[in-house]
Amino acid sequence: KMALRVVQNAEITLEDVFVPETHRLARADSFASTSEVLRVTRMGVAWQATGCARGAFEHAMRYTKSREQFGQSIAGFQLVQDLLVKMLSNVTASTAVNVRASQLQDAGSLRDEHASLCKVHSTVRMRETVGWAREVLGGNGILLEHHVGRFVADAEAIYSYEGTREINTLIVGRAITGESAFV
Numbered sequence: 001k002m003a004l005r006v007v008q009n010a011e012i013t014l015e016d017v018f019v020p021e022t023h024r025l026a027r028a029d030s031f032a033s034t035s036e037v038l039r040v041t042r043m044g045v046a047w048q049a050t051g052c053a054r055g056a057f058e059h060a061m062r063y064t065k066s067r068e069q070f071g072q073s074i075a076g077f078q079l080v081q082d083l084l085v086k087m088l089s090n091v092t093a094s095t096a097v098n099v100r101a102s103q104l105q106d107a108g109s110l111r112d113e114h115a116s117l118c119k120v121h122s123t124v125r126m127r128e129t130v131g132w133a134r135e136v137l138g139g140n141g142i143l144l145e146h147h148v149g150r151f152v153a154d155a156e157a158i159y160s161y162e163g164t165r166e167i168n169t170l171i172v173g174r175a176i177t178g179e180s181a182f183v
Helices: 031-066 078-106 112-136 138-142 148-160 165-177
Strands: none
Touching: 031 078, 031 112, 031 148, 078 112, 112 138, 112 148, 112 165, 138 148
């Protein structure tokens, strides 16, 4: 695998399987049940995206303090600081929105659109942050020994599972407009 190597994946094929009623999940008999699971797992993905972005930011920060050009660390360069500040802003905003949604979840009032908004926001900001981390490392950002590629690969995987940005956007859009664009 090129991404999320810590996650175990397997292909499972079931054909002509009969599951007796006594072995089925209780009260899991509609898409509403699936929606409940997605609401929780989307929050997990939002936090995972925030962690990936934070890891990329911290990695880039360490690099800028150790990498020297023109007799000084690149951490003192204006455009490098601009990228670091934008990265930190993304991580901070994602953390804040996820904390608030987690509070709603703890209170039992997290709705689908809350989790979807967190997933959309955090994954989009993660991709942006990881891209800036790669940019801060310049040419070294594409070398395996500098590990930014791991963040890039993980970001792409995190971005697309538990519902694409487009699907989660439609969920939030339906909630804020009262109109469903699922067609």
